[in-house]
Amino acid sequence: MLAKVLYGGMVEELMMRWFLMSLLIMILWKIFDRKADKESIPAWIMVVSNIVIAVLFALGHLPATIVMFGHLSFLIVTRCILLNGSFGLVFGRLYRKYGIQYAMVAHAVTHIVCDVLFFIFCRL
Numbered sequence: 001m002l003a004k005v006l007y008g009g010m011v012e013e014l015m016m017r018w019f020l021m022s023l024l025i026m027i028l029w030k031i032f033d034r035k036a037d038k039e040s041i042p043a044w045i046m047v048v049s050n051i052v053i054a055v056l057f058a059l060g061h062l063p064a065t066i067v068m069f070g071h072l073s074f075l076i077v078t079r080c081i082l083l084n085g086s087f088g089l090v091f092g093r094l095y096r097k098y099g100i101q102y103a104m105v106a107h108a109v110t111h112i113v114c115d116v117l118f119f120i121f122c123r124l
Contacts, residue, residue, distance in 0.1 A: 001111075001112070001115050004111045004115065005108045005111050005112060006108075008107050008108065008110075008111045009104050009105065009107040009108025009109075009111065010104055010108070012057070012060075012107065013091065013095070013100060013103045013104045013107050014100070014104075016053055016056070016057050016060075016088070016091075017053070017091065017092060017095040017100060017103050018095075018100050020053055020056070021049050021050065021053040021092060021095065024049040024052060024053065025041060025045055025046060025049045028045045028048065028049060029041050029042075029045050032045065033045065046096050049092075050089060050092035050093065050096065051089070053088065053092055054085045054086075054088030054089045054092055055081070055085055055088075057084060057085065057087075057088035057091075058080060058081040058082075058083075058084035058085035058088055059081070060084075061080055061084045062077070062080055065077075065079075065080040087107075087110060090106065091103040091106055091107055094106050
């Protein structure tokens with residue numbers, strides 16, 4: 001559980017939000033908003049970047065999904081993308097609005113809550 005919390009909460013958020021999302025924001029900003037007098041990044045660039053990175057975040061969980069279910073089907077892949085992608089959108093929003101530390105804490109707490117619920121319901 002500690003490895004999940006540390007890896008998911010810290011490493012995944014550093015890779016996906018702090019590096020990839022920031023990089024994508026910068027690239028889109030430089031390509032589509034070339035006005036030199038503008039110093040703020042348009043909201044649509046932030047939203048598009050968050051969606052793209054959330055999808056990549058979800059697809060990055062496919063190997064764990066294969067381990068969990070033993071195979072992939074359309075329904076299982078859809079579940080993986082919707083579940084992990086929605087959390088990715090939330091973590092990306094927290095990163096954009098409050099900073100990386102909030103995304104990291106939210107991700108770590110999500111792993112803790114999921115593990116506790118899994119433990120409770122698997123014992124029943």
